[in-house]
Amino acid sequence: xxxxxxxxxxxxxxxxxxxxxxxxxxxxxxxxxxxxxxxxxxxxxxxxxxxxxxxxxxxxxxxxxxxxxxxxxxxxxxxxxxxxxxxxxxxxxxxxxxxxxxxxxxxxxxxxxxxxxxxxxxxxxxxxxxxxxxxxxxxxxxxxxxxxxxxxxxxxxxxxxxxxxxxxxxxxxxxxxxxxxxxxxxxxxxxxxxxxxxxxxxxxxxxxxxxxxxxxxxxxxxxxxxxxxxxxxxxxxxxxxxxxxxxxxxxxxxxxxxxxxxxxxxxxxxxxxxxxxxxxxxxxxxxxxxxxxxxxxxxxxxxxxxxxxxxxxxxxxxxxxxxxxxxxxxxxxxxxxxxxxxxxxxxxxxxxxxxxxxxxxxxxxxxxxxxxxxxxxxxxxxxxxxxxxxxxxxxxxxxxxxxxxxxxxxxxxxxxxxxxxxxxxxxxxxxxxxxxxxxxxxxxxxxxxxxxxxxxxxxxxxxxxxxxxxxxxxxxxxxxxxxxxxxxxxxxxxxxxxxxxxxxxxxxxxxxxxxxxxxxxxxxxxxxxxxxxxxxxxxxxxxxxxxxxxxxxxxxxxxxxxxxxxxxxxxxxxxxxxxxxxxxxxxxxxxxxxxxxxxxxxxxxxxxxxxxxxxx
Amino acid sequence: xxxxxxxxxxxxxxxxxxxxxxxxxxxxxxxxxxxxxxxxxxxxxxxxxxxxxxxxxxxxxxxxxxxxxxxxxxxxxxxxxxxxxxxxxxxxxxxxxxxxxxxxxxxxxxxxxxxxxxxxxxxxxxxxxxxxxxxxxxxxxxxxxxxxxxxxxxxxxxxxxxxxxxxxxxxxxxxxxxxxxxxxxxxxxxxxxxxxxxxxxxxxxxxxxxxxxxxxxxxxxxxxxxxxxxxxxxxxxxxxxxxxxxxxxxxxxxxxxxxxxxxxxxxxxxxxxxxxxxxxxxxxxxxxxxxxxxxxxxxxxxxxxxxxxxxxxxxxxxxxxxxxxxxxxxxxxxxxxxxxxxxxxxxx
Numbered sequence: 032x033x034x035x036x037x038x039x040x041x042x043x044x045x046x047x048x049x050x051x052x053x054x055x056x057x058x059x060x061x062x063x064x065x066x067x068x069x070x071x072x073x074x075x076x077x078x079x080x081x082x083x084x085x086x087x088x089x090x091x092x093x094x095x096x097x098x099x100x101x102x103x104x105x106x107x108x109x110x111x112x113x114x115x116x117x118x119x120x121x122x123x124x125x126x127x128x129x130x131x132x133x134x135x136x137x138x139x140x141x142x143x144x145x146x147x148x149x150x151x152x153x154x155x156x157x158x159x160x161x162x163x164x165x166x167x168x169x170x171x172x173x174x175x176x177x178x179x180x181x182x183x184x185x186x187x188x189x190x191x192x193x194x195x196x197x198x199x200x201x202x203x204x205x206x207x208x209x210x211x212x213x214x215x216x217x218x219x220x221x222x223x224x225x226x227x228x229x230x231x232x233x234x235x236x237x238x239x240x241x242x243x244x245x246x247x248x249x250x251x252x253x254x255x256x257x258x259x260x261x262x263x264x265x266x267x268x269x270x271x272x273x274x275x276x277x278x279x280x281x282x283x284x285x286x287x288x289x290x291x292x293x294x295x296x297x298x299x300x301x302x303x304x305x306x307x308x309x310x311x312x313x314x315x316x317x318x319x320x321x322x323x324x325x326x327x328x329x330x331x332x333x334x335x336x337x338x339x340x341x342x343x344x345x346x347x348x349x350x351x352x353x354x355x356x357x358x359x360x361x362x363x364x365x366x367x368x369x370x371x372x373x374x375x376x377x378x379x380x381x382x383x384x385x386x387x388x389x390x391x392x393x394x395x396x397x398x399x400x401x402x403x404x405x406x407x408x409x410x411x412x413x414x415x416x417x418x419x420x421x422x423x424x425x426x427x428x429x430x431x432x433x434x435x436x437x438x439x440x441x442x443x444x445x446x447x448x449x450x451x452x453x454x455x456x457x458x459x460x461x462x463x464x465x466x467x468x469x470x471x472x473x474x475x476x477x478x479x480x481x482x483x484x485x486x487x488x489x490x491x492x493x494x495x496x497x498x499x500x501x502x503x504x505x506x507x508x509x510x511x512x513x514x515x516x517x518x519x520x521x522x523x524x525x526x527x528x529x530x531x532x533x534x535x536x537x538x539x540x541x542x543x544x545x546x547x548x549x550x551x552x553x554x555x556x557x558x559x560x561x562x563x564x565x566x567x568x569x570x571x572x573x574x575x576x577x578x579x580x581x582x583x584x585x586x587x588x589x590x591x592x593x594x595x596x597x598x599x600x601x602x603x604x605x606x607x608x609x610x611x612x613x614x615x616x617x618x619x620x621x622x623x624x625x626x627x628x629x630x631x632x633x634x635x636x637x638x639x640x641x642x643x644x645x646x647x
Numbered sequence: 648x649x650x651x652x653x654x655x656x657x658x659x660x661x662x663x664x665x666x667x668x669x670x671x672x673x674x675x676x677x678x679x680x681x682x683x684x685x686x687x688x689x690x691x692x693x694x695x696x697x698x699x700x701x702x703x704x705x706x707x708x709x710x711x712x713x714x715x716x717x718x719x720x721x722x723x724x725x726x727x728x729x730x731x732x733x734x735x736x737x738x739x740x741x742x743x744x745x746x747x748x749x750x751x752x753x754x755x756x757x758x759x760x761x762x763x764x765x766x767x768x769x770x771x772x773x774x775x776x777x778x779x780x781x782x783x784x785x786x787x788x789x790x791x792x793x794x795x796x797x798x799x800x801x802x803x804x805x806x807x808x809x810x811x812x813x814x815x816x817x818x819x820x821x822x823x824x825x826x827x828x829x830x831x832x833x834x835x836x837x838x839x840x841x842x843x844x845x846x847x848x849x850x851x852x853x854x855x856x857x858x859x860x861x862x863x864x865x866x867x868x869x870x871x872x873x874x875x876x877x878x879x880x881x882x883x884x885x886x887x888x889x890x891x892x893x894x895x896x897x898x899x900x901x902x903x904x905x906x907x908x909x910x911x912x913x914x915x916x917x918x919x920x921x922x923x924x925x926x927x928x929x930x931x932x933x934x935x936x937x938x939x940x941x942x943x944x945x946x947x948x949x950x951x952x953x954x955x956x957x958x959x960x961x962x963x964x965x966x967x968x969x970x971x972x973x974x975x976x977x978x979x980x981x982x983x984x985x986x987x988x989x990x991x992x993x994x995x
Contacts, residue, residue, distance in 0.1 A: 228676050229706060231731045280706025280735050282772055283755040326755075326775050327793030493941070493962060543961045547940065553963055586985065588964030591679045591707065625675045630705050 061308045061345040061355060062123035062299075063168055065154035068397050068416025068432035069464050070480040072515050072533070075146040080213060081182055081194045083245070084119070084169060085136030087147060090600070093533040093561040094149070095580055096136065097554065099632045101188070102219045102243035102273065105137040110151060110484050111509025111539035111555050112164020116438065116460070118155060120168040121267070122297060124314040124339050125159050129363045132441035136167075138271055138291050140247040142196055142213025143171040151482065151513075152462040153397070153414035153434035159359070160380055160403050160412065161438040163460035163486050172251055172263045172299070184642035188635055189220030197647060203254070211251040218244045225633035226625055229280040238633070240285045243273040260302045267295040278631035286325035293318040308345035314338070335365040335442075351389065355399075357382040365442045374446055378439065379404040384414075393420045403437065406445075410437040410457050421467075430480075431465040440501070444490055450500035458503075460486040474519035474529065483510040489541075507541035507552055527567045534560040541587070551589060556581035573603045585630055596626035613644040677705060692716070693950055696747065696991040697957070697968060698737040699984030708737035708751060709984040710765070713955075713968060715948055720968060720981040725749075725758075728765040733758065740991040743782040747991075750777045750789070757789065757800070763995060771805045774798060781820040781828055783843045790817035790830060797830065799846055809846045813839065821863040823889040829868055831858035838870065838892060852892035856883040860907040863889060864927065869914060871907040874899075884914060884929055898929040906945040906956070917942045917956060922975055935975035946990035953978065957987040 065071045074091045082090070085105030089096040097114070098105040106114035115132035118125060119139065127134050148168045155162030182194040196213035221241040227234045251265040275287040294317040302309045316337045323330045343357045359380040366373040384399025398415035416432025440455040466480025489505035515533040522528060539552035563576030582595045599622055604615035616639070623637040694712050697720075701708035710725040710733060725733045734754035741748040742762065749758040757777060759769035771787075775794035780787050786808065787800040797817060799809040815834030823829045823840065827849075830839045836857055840850040859872040868887040875881065880903040886895045906917040913932065914925040919942070923934040939958040943966070946955045952973035958980075959966040966987040970978040 226673055226675075228673050229732060233673050278704050278706065278735075280732065281704075281754055283775075284773075324793070328795055329793060543940070547961070550964070585677060585705065586702065586963050586965070587961050589680070590965050590985075591677050591705070594675055594678055596675065625673065627676055630677045 062310050062312065062341065062343050062357075063120075063148070063158070063170065065148060065150045066157055066397050066414075066416060066432065067395050067418035067428070068430045069151060069153040069434070070466055070478060070482070070513060071148055071150040071154045072478070073146055073148050077178070079144045079147065080142045080196060081184070081192065081215060082140075083137045084139035084141070084147060084167065088136065088149070088167065090576070090578075091561075092149065093535050093559040093578070095554075095556050095559050095583070096628075098137070098628050099278075100238075100241055100276065100628075101221050101635060102137055102217075102245070103241070103275065104135050106133050107136060107167065108554065109149075109165035110462075110482060110511070110513075110535075111507055111537055111552055112460075112484070112486065113489070115441065116162065116164035116458075116486070118159055118162035118166035120158055120166060121295065121314075122170060122172055122265075122299065122312070123158065123168065124297060124312060124341060125161070125361075126295070126316065127161070128318065128320075128335065128441075129337065130333055130335055130365050130367065130442045132438075132443070135291070138245075138269060138293075139169065140215055140217075140245055140269060141169055141171050141249060141267065142194065142215045142247055143211055143249040143251055143265070144169055145173050146170045152464045152484075153416050153432040156401060156412060156414050156434045156436045157382065157384065157399065160401055160410075160436055163436055163438055163458060163462075163484070171249065171267075172253065172265060179647035180644055181647065182642060182644045184640055186219075186641075187639040188223045190218065190640075192217045192642075206257075207255045209253040209255075211253070212249070214246075214248045216244075216246050218242075221635075223635040223638065225279075225636070227279050227633075229631060236279075238276065238635075240274045241276040243271065246270045259304060260300070263297075263299040263301075265297050267293075267297075269293045269295075279633060280631045283326065288323045288325075290321045291319070306347045308343075310341075310343040310345075312339070312341040312343075314341070331368050333365070333367040335363060337361055337363045351387055351392075353386040355382070355384045355386070363442070367443075367447075369448050370442075370446045371448055374442055376406060376442075393423075394418070397432070401436070403439065405439040408439065408457065410439070410459075412436045416464075426469055426471055428468050428470075429466075430468070431463075433461070433463045435459070435461050440490060444501040449498040450492070452501050455490060455501060456488045456503045458486060458488050458490060460484060474517060477514075477516045479512065479514035481510070481512055484508065504543055505541055507539060509537055509539035509552070509555065511535060511537035511539075525569045529565040529567070530563070531565075532560070532562045534558070550587045551584050553584045553587055556583040556595070570606045570608065571603070572606075574601070576600045580628075593627060593630060596624055597622075598624060598626070611646045613642075613646075615642045615644070616640070617642070677707070679707065693948075693992060693994050695946070695948070695955065695968075696740050696989075696993060697983055697987050698740050698749065698989030698991075699966070700736050700738065700752075700986040700988050701733075702963065702985055703736060703753060705985075706732055706735045706754075707985055708733045708735060708754075710737065710740075710749065711968075711983050711987070713981065715950070715953070715970075718970075718979055718981070720983060722982075722984050724765050725760065725767075729760075729767045731767075737989060738777070739779045740989045741780045741782065742991055742993055748780050748782070748787065750780055752776055752778060752792065757787070759805075762993060769805055771800055774807075778816075778818055779820050781822065783822075783826070783828070786843070788820065788828065788841070788843060790820060792816050797841065797846075799843075811841070811846050811848070813848065818858065819861045821861050821868060823863050823868055829861065829863070829889070829892075831861045831870070833857055833859065838868070838887070840892065850892060852887065854885060856885065859904075862909050864909065864911060866890065867895065867927075868892070869909055869927075871904065871914070871916065873903050876901070882916070882918075884916075884925065886927070886929065896929055898925075905942045908945045908947060910947050910949065913947075915945050915947060915954060917945050922954065922956070922971070924975075933975065935971075937969075937971075937975075938977075939969060943986065944988045944990060946992065949992050955990060957983065957990070959986045959988075962986060 119134040151165040155166035179197045184192040194215045198211040201208045227236045248268045254262040271291045277285040297314045299312045319334045321332045339361045341359045346354045361378045364375045380403045382401045387396045396417045400413040403410045412435045414434035418430035421427040438458040462484040468478040470476045487506040488503040492499045513535045519529040539555040542549045558581040560579040565574040578598045584592045602617040606613045619638040697711040699709045711722045713720045734751035736752040738752040739750045755774045757771040776792035778790045780789045789798045797811040801808045815832045818831040821829045838852045839848045856872040856874040861870045871884045873882045882900040882904040885897040916923040924932045943957045943959040954971040968981045
């Protein structure tokens with residue numbers, strides 16, 4: 032397996048000396064651009080390609096990633112939204128499952144990833160419809176050359192990983208072409224001790240039946256036709272097999288398994304002139320999920336295929352005015368043992384927006400309308416906002432925006448047998464944000480924002496007689512403050528210290544009908560925070576990070592909750608003088624804190640990782 | 648070596664390791680804030696045992712008792728007596744002699760407790776997804792959601808003696824003769840007659856409705872459940888002859904049902920808005936709005952005919968047991984555990 036996956040990449044690397052050097056091309060990506068008038072932040076860590084998106088968000092941001100265990104199902108609920116309100120995109124194309132609505136972030140592993148942007152409110156609305164909580168956009172072709180490296184890692188819970196990425200530049204008809212390739216293989220046995228506190232007396236146990244393996248492979252081609260036109264093409268394969276453990280309150284031996292396999296491909300053509308930018312993307316996804324419970328005799332397969340056509344046009348009407356139009360047509364075919372028949376449907380989304388600068392570009396105003404059509408159901412949303420440069424050098428900015436978005440019901444909510452409800456209404460949401468940001472450079476920035484979200488017609492699966500059925504029953508509000516800071520200070524020519532902090536304070540309430548009592552939303556911690564400090568001295572780096580997940584209710588009447596927990600992570604690395612070889616030791620959960628992310632799902636205590644990275 | 652001396656990394660790391668103290672704080676699981684009621688109240692006459700399903704995979708199923716005379720409800724009685732949680736999703740309660748059988752669906756267990764002291768006296772484990780049970784002689788027959796089987800448990804050894812393959816989700820059980828019981832099959836929309844001596848299905852009957860609720864009255868078997876009628880949600884009642892499962896009479900109801908139960912004289916149905924009382928000829932006697940948020944199950948006090956309906960609220964909060972008189976006038980509302988559902992009346 033290792034040879035099959037990595038051999039082509041090694042061959043590519045062996046020819047590196049013959050490469051055609053590319054001049055740096057700044058890819059203007061009108062598809063993935065977020066707004067100045069709303070909050071967004073970015074993960075651009077070195078380890079993004081070797082982690083799943085769930086692990087990256089969990090370790091680099093304060094966001095609460097709900098998970099049933101390492102390498103198991105992981106979802107992010109942003110700003111009081113459900114997991115299905117978190118849009119997940121790949122270079123601007125939506126990859127949320129149209130059947131479930133959610134994306135398992137531990138299945139999103141992109142070896143060519145260069146950054147991930149978390150966007151909220153109006154920015155999420157610009158990316159696509161449905162991000163009522165927020166959006167995570169994974170970028171794998173932003174024109175950056177991937178770091179060429181071999182990376183091996185082992186962890187004390189019985190985990191082994193191997194990663195390789197490489198790139199080679201060619202010349203085709205005297206035009207530069209870059210081939211990128213990345214592959215990751217992970218095996219996680221997840222054998223760790225935990226306290227079984229459900230049964231009396233509590234007993235120290237070893238986690239069993241919780242193994243998972245993941246293989247992901249990406250290959251990309253960037254063809255730079257001329258200064259005006261680029262073509263990107265990428266193929267992305269992911270394969271995962273997991274044994275699903277029972278929560279500890281269930282005595283039965285788990286015999287549950289899940290297999291997931293996806294093939295994704297994307298072709299992007301960007302054409303830009305002085306006044307026009309045109310971008311067209313075609314994406315294809317084949318996604319198979321199979322769940323088997325040997326005790327229960329359940330063996331379900333769910334398969335969907337989708338083709339997305341996304342066309343974006345940007346017109347620089349004047350120095351002050353930019354008009355953007357976008358149209359997305361998506362064909363989805365889905366089949367499941369729980370659907371009466373194969374479902375083939377088309378979704379259409381349109382966005383028209385404008386960006387106006389005034390007062391010597393000190394004020395930027397952004398506004399747009401988004402519409403969607405699905406099963407004859409027409410929905411309209413929109414946004415407007417502004418950003419004001421408080422200082423002349425544009426380092427300080429005040430911004431504010433309001434956005435209205437919608438989410439169409441998922442295929443499962445509509446067609447699941449039994450229970451599917453074709454009469455479901457769209458979920459709707461309104462979000463308001465206002466904040467300030469200070470950006471000095473890439474490593475020195477500050478951002479604080481107040482947010483207020485309303486979501487109505489929220490869909491819940493409720494028992495209806497013997498079966499569960501989805502109904503529009505719920506509305507919620509979430510408001511709070513989110514902020515992040517990054518500061519990097521050189522102490523001397525060889526020493527540098529970098530701080531990073533991110534925190535979200537949320538008050539979220541919901542009610543099941545207009546007459547029902549308002550209650551705090553379950554699974555929304557009031558406070559989540561992450562702080563880290565990194566000290567660099569010549570070839571050494573040490574990093575200490577602390578994450579806090581606050582108390583969160585697990586019932587709507589506040590009769591039960593999960594306690595808050597702090598987790599500390601320590602890492603140290605040494606890079607040899609050539610800068611090519613790095614040895615790193617990481618200790619997750621340094622203080623061996625007992626905690627459960629979800630009820631009766633014990634998480635690992637102190638875990639040691641050792642990794643070796645060789646930059647080619 | 649010089650490098651190591653010149654930087655504080657290893658020293659710092661050593662200090663970190665030194666200060667590491669693995670404090671085994673064991674309060675890191677779900678915390679329940681309303682468990683102050685630790686009194687165990689054991690009525691000496693008629694008592695309602697109320698099983699609270701708890702939230703799926705939360706492991707917070709619980710058992711409550713309700714004294715209809717003093718109007719007192721006691722929650723968490725199993726945990727308070729046995730000092731251990733009950734399990735995940737308490738589906739049903741069955742009674743034989745002085746033993747209560749608590750069928751805990753997602754734990755895959757049947758817990759045996761003494762009906763007077765609530766003390767745990769036995770545990771049948773390793774079932775797939777048990778739903779209801781019925782005791783006959785030395786054996787206990789258990790229906791199953793996913794197992795595609797009926798399991799016959801030896802009550803003395805608490806082990807499975809026989810497994811009878813039955814395709815589909817088997818649900819409620821009603822005794823329809825000596826050594827015979829009717830088993831409802833949700834997936835197949837069927838009633839099976841099972842010979843408990845030979846562990847075999849001797850007859851099956853296809854229904855038009857989903858047999859969600861079923862009980863025997865004399866020589867008749869009453870089955871109620873939801874169905875589709877011209878593509879719309881509806882429900883129905885079918886009264887079958889117990890001896891041959893022939894349909895005697897039936898009625899179609901133009902709305903979906905949330906719960907149903909019956910006694911020797913009446914059939915009680917609950918929809919999302921109203922409670923209906925039918926006689927055994929399937930004529931509506933009376934009905935009333937119940938004003939409940941989410942009605943989930945219904946039971947009748949055998950002593951005075953008072954109607955008890957559980958309200959599970961939004962499924963993520965503690966629910967209520969709501970009492971009406973025989974004329975469906977509201978009498979009281981008592982807070983129970985999460986998702987109260989199973990109800991069993993017992994004269995102690």
